[in-house]
Structures are given as C-alpha cells and as structure tokens.
Amino acid sequence: MQLQIAVVESSAIGQKILKKILEDRGYLAKYFTSAMDALDYLQSEENPVILLTSFETDGMHGLDLVWQSRLLAGGTRALYIIAMSSSTELSKAIEALDCGADDFIRKPPVAEELYAKMRSAQKMLSAQQELRFYATRDPLTKLRNRRCFMEEVGKLPGGMDSCLLILDIDHFKSVNDTYGHQAGDMALVATATKLKDQNIGLVSRLGGEEFAIYLHDTPEALGLRAAERFREAVQQIEVDFQGKKIKFTVSIGLAFKPAEVAFNIDELYGYADEALYRAKESGRNRVCIGKRAGSKPVKLELRSA
Known part of the structure; x- marks a missing residue:
C-alpha cells in the first residue's frame, strides 16, 4: 500500500x-x-x-x-x-x-x-x-484467517442476497499419510491459489483443509454456479511432488441468505457446514445446498461431478 x-x-x-x-x-x-x-x-x-x-x-x-x-x-x-x-x-x-x-x-x-x-x-x-x-492471514496460504474473514464479512452492507461456501479437501489425510505433510502443504497452497485466481468473493482458509468463500450480493443460483466452478477448478489441480502427480477434489457446502433476512454469519456458517457434511456423506466431490437462512429447512440439492 x-x-x-x-x-x-x-x-x-x-x-x-x-x-x-x-x-x-x-x-x-x-x-x-x-x-x-x-x-x-x-x-x-x-x-x-x-x-x-x-x-x-x-x-x-x-x-x-x-x-x-x-x-x-x-x-x-x-x-x-x-x-x-x-x-x-x-x-x-x-x-x-x-x-x-x-x-x-x-x-x-x-x-x-x-x-x-x-x-x-x-x-x-x-x-x-x-x-x-x-x-x-494464514501463514501458509496467505489467505485471510478465520478471524479476519468473519470480521470482513460482518462489515459488508446488509440487505442483499449472499452465499457462504465451505470447501473441504476430500481424503486430505490420505494425502499426508501417503506423500507426507510437505505434499499436503503443497496441496493446500495450490487450492488457495486456484480459489484466489477465480477472483470471486472473499476467500479464507478456516483451518486444516477447510476453506470458505463469501459471495456478497449474489443470488443462490449464481452462488451454485460459482461453487461448481470452484469444484471443477480444484479438480484440475495437479501437484508435482517428487516426480509424482497428486490430484484431489473438494466437497462444498453452500448456504444462502435472501436480501430480506437479517444477516447472521454464525447461522449461515452452521447451515453451510451442515451442507458440507451431507456432501461428504453423499460421495464427496460435489456441491450440496443447505438450508436457507431465515427459512424452514429445505431438501438438500446435490450436484455431482
């Protein structure tokens, strides 16, 4: 600056x-x-x-x-x-x-x-x-850390549609167990770089292999399209580690807040996290839409690879 x-x-x-x-x-x-x-x-x-x-x-x-x-x-x-x-x-x-x-x-x-x-x-x-x-910032990926992410999201103006995406690298433990933690770190950095390169929303590493993206002023349909692009982008990553190509995928949970609903980041995070859990349970490498903020529970919609 x-x-x-x-x-x-x-x-x-x-x-x-x-x-x-x-x-x-x-x-x-x-x-x-x-x-x-x-x-x-x-x-x-x-x-x-x-x-x-x-x-x-x-x-x-x-x-x-x-x-x-x-x-x-x-x-x-x-x-x-x-x-x-x-x-x-x-x-x-x-x-x-x-x-x-x-x-x-x-x-x-x-x-x-x-x-x-x-x-x-x-x-x-x-x-x-x-x-x-x-x-x-997260010291490894240089993305916003959880605290910074939550604070920046909380400062954004209300009264707009918005989506919160929670992304988790599938079978990340097996990457560390098979290739070592250095390879795992490279996978995390490659994922962070790919998410930043999409140039959409506020991106954060929440911790471990979990990332978050907040899409401000974004309807649910556009949020879903963005989530699919993120999923497909990560799927194309190849980490070159000691002559071996490491590929991996992400599961994504999406929570949507309509413009007329008062903003509550904790509520939105809870719904996105629940949707992420369903995506993992349903086979991984997919996007799952969770409950809308301020509404009755809705049937989760799955998008497979």
Whole structure:
C-alpha cells in the first residue's frame, strides 16, 4: 500500500516552509488548514498515513485532532502522528504524546531533524503493516484467517442476497499419510491459489483443509454456479511432488441468505457446514445446498461431478 502524508498547518507561511522542506527530499503531501478537513481525509484514506499537525489549527485544536485521529485509527489502521508546536515548553511535547502522538517536533522545523523523524515514521508504519498482515492471514496460504474473514464479512452492507461456501479437501489425510505433510502443504497452497485466481468473493482458509468463500450480493443460483466452478477448478489441480502427480477434489457446502433476512454469519456458517457434511456423506466431490437462512429447512440439492 502507498504511504500518504498529511500536513495540517493553518499558517500560510508555516505551510510554505514545510512544503519546501518536504519537497526537497521528494516527499509529496496533502496540505490542510482546517483540522476538520484533515479528519475527513483520514476517515476516507485506507493507506498508511504520516500526519504532521500543528497545535494551532482552524476548526479544532491540534491536540484534539491528534486525539480524534488516534481514535479513528484504532488498532486497525496504520497512522503515525508527528505533532508540531512553536512552544519550547517540555509540557507541550508530553501533552501531545499523551493525546496519542508518536513524536513531537518544534516549529519552524529543522530540515534534517524532520527528515530523521519521517524515516522513523516510515519504518514504524512498514513494521505495523507487516504485523497487521500476518495477524490477519494464514501463514501458509496467505489467505485471510478465520478471524479476519468473519470480521470482513460482518462489515459488508446488509440487505442483499449472499452465499457462504465451505470447501473441504476430500481424503486430505490420505494425502499426508501417503506423500507426507510437505505434499499436503503443497496441496493446500495450490487450492488457495486456484480459489484466489477465480477472483470471486472473499476467500479464507478456516483451518486444516477447510476453506470458505463469501459471495456478497449474489443470488443462490449464481452462488451454485460459482461453487461448481470452484469444484471443477480444484479438480484440475495437479501437484508435482517428487516426480509424482497428486490430484484431489473438494466437497462444498453452500448456504444462502435472501436480501430480506437479517444477516447472521454464525447461522449461515452452521447451515453451510451442515451442507458440507451431507456432501461428504453423499460421495464427496460435489456441491450440496443447505438450508436457507431465515427459512424452514429445505431438501438438500446435490450436484455431482
């Protein structure tokens, strides 16, 4: 993700000084005189941001902006805040840090000092991004882990048809037992890659040999077609392991939520998991449609290879 820089300084002279220092080292920034405008920008910006804000800003005190920005970022967004003030009082720096700033610099800034602080900010944001990535991803396949998947699905707007697919590699234990766990890992990575390549829905490795795909704004019929494509795509995989070609299949359970039904991911997961179990019991390598969310149980429909 691309790093963004936002500068909040109500003084035209102050902005000019900062712009000259930053542009001399190739830093491009967005400049604001209003703290409220800067806060609106932060709310819409998804990339990591270095925020340089003066104590003296229009519309809101700089310290309030620091506090509000930190609350907005929470623990999920990469934000590094450098507070700026012309005051020489140590208490001002302490106050800024207490409000959520990561660093403090006096105005007018010394160019080399500001460059050093910018480098520190970049290193910190890069480390935060890496930590965030591995906290939300499965380490083997790099897909979303279960927690991240559930959280992202829960943030999607309601009032739309949606489908949840639970996929499980058939006879995965026999792959590990026959060829070893390295071959099993290769099968998992190959499956993850194939599912991502379909470029449809949110994809996750839930754990073990189980994957999930959430299809937002997708009617049941289209969800079924997508599930069949996923099943057929995995069926075409050939893992080359020590000169041997390993082929395998997946069973898929599908649960559908109509637009008029209130969303409940736990309910939908339960129905998809039940459908997956039926698919396994009915012969594997097939798609099974489970109960619709918010409706009476329906007869499961099987789709064989």
